[in-house]
Amino acid sequence: MAKTLFDKVWDTHVVDSIPNGPQILYIDKHLIHEVTSPQAFNELKNRNIPIFRPKQIVATADHNTPTENQHLPVKDELSRNQLQQLQQNCDAHGIELYALGHQYNGIVHVMAPELGITQPGMTLVCGDSHTSTHGAFGAIAFGIGTSQVAQVFASQSLLLKKPKKMRITVNGNLHENVLPKDVILYIISKLGTDSGTEHFIEFAGDVFENMSMEGRMTVCNMSIEMGARGGMIAPDETTFAYVKGKKFAPKGADFDTKVAYWKTLKTDASARFDTEYTFDASDIMPMITFGTNPGMGMKLTENIPNANDSNLEKSLNYMNLEKGASLVGQKVNYVFIGSCTNSRIEDFRVAANYVKGKQKAPNINAWLVPGSQLVVKQIQEEGLDKIFQEAGFKLRQPGCSACLAMNDDKIPAGEYCVSTSNRNFEGRQGQGARTLLASPLVAAATAIAGKIVDVTVPVLEEV
């Protein structure tokens, strides 16, 4: 029978099927962090159940960590306690932990791919909804709750009903200044935040085939913002080249064997999807959100919808924005470049390329937060840190930071923030904060202008 990429990976991980019930799905890699793991460790301890496969678990500290002075003790007592518990739990069970300050520390969805922990054809879970990121490698990767974290601890497996399959195809050439973030914000704005529910998405077509791994990760990362459990892109030469040589990637003959297998992970021509959508790349332009969910987005050059809709009105009331208004020219005092969506080297290259030779606007507070220690190292090696410094920016240390504002990186109430993160929910970046999601290019341009500028048109140079 013809199979999709998703079928091929799923079916090779089914341990057993319960008649008229869920399947036991084997999990290859389990990533954990400080916020959603302590209750799972406690659950196993209370029930006297051992951790089944500690060597298949990798831990990092990211959600609740400071992005300055990481060498000093964490000031907040509750945060410090949570980090200590992660350390103790990992020590007690022999789990690899990249704690604060470790050379591999970083946001879980930045760290695992760049170390080669994430590989095509795997199943991978984490107690974090943006685990969908790893689907960029042709893996089945999805976020789970803490009860499921405990289940994977106990059995390296989960009980799941096989999700439905959706394919989103985007063919054609992207316009200049349209980045992967714009592609996914565009798709979500067209389909809505509930459109992917109960589905796994495969992103197909030229646009994704021509994307770098960083770009594919940005796209798959936000599949959850459509309600989908995960997104996937078929592995290809771009994927194999990225994985090759990474610390935990297969080596030598083993790598070649794996690549031969990975090459089979493509949707068969006659395979069927439950739901299909197709978009034309030429319709996609730089995007920005105006509301309080990621589906409330528009092209930078468009105006906020003028619809009679109580949910829109509730959102605009929170955002203090008017129906029918344009966001171009909107004054903004905060810019955040970071998060598991856009904190990889490519994102900082885009930002550095734009700010080079320019100066940060005086009203702007810009937080540039690399996704991992390895990204920091790469930024330094490429000299991007100097470009940022000369333009008036300061780089912070890795972590989730202002994406969810669990640490001190909070946007003050009432302030607008152009953010490269993934969620513009009420209060997401701090109580009363107003988030405008956009690409790293739009964020960088905002930081220079002190207001939102239209990056779809090249800025005219004075002759």
Add this chain to the structure above:
Amino acid sequence: MSSFNTFTSTAYPLPVENIDTDQIIPARFLKATNRAGFGENLFRDWRFQKDGSPNPDFVLNQEKYSGSILVAGHNFGCGSSREHAAWALKDFRFNVIVSSFFADIFKGNALNNHVLPIQVTPSFLETLLQTIQNDPSTQLEVNLEAQTLAIGNDFKTSFEIDPYKKMCLLKGYDDIDFLVNNLNKIEAFEQQHIY
């Protein structure tokens, strides 16, 4: 975990769509390392004003409403996978959430905590919300065995639930029990698995 019984209760109406888990429990309250006490901060930023006093306009602060059922708008529980959202709802005393649509991860988290998500049609939801708002003493009857939600005899709907999950709720089982009993199969699988 205790088993889920058929029961009757009044309900709170919350007719807002796309309620994300950041609203149910904001991230700044996720620093705890146990499951208890999250109910205190359930819907924190909607429930309390900036000075910390209760927001009189928010449904959980209105004395006319009571009960252990929350009736909410389309796409309830979207966003973050934080199970703290299910813990907060349960800790507050909700053991049934009714909506016309649930986000996947939340639905799974709720069931794993024996909080029952009941999905109804948009028109049933509309009528239900109006009925509760017109008369906050309206009693809703939830029958898991029969998979029905009813107000009296004339207003009744059936709902879907995975048969395995239904059995877990009725008998008080959870997935860990099941998986740990299948470790031999999992070990056998590992022997032939590529990774």
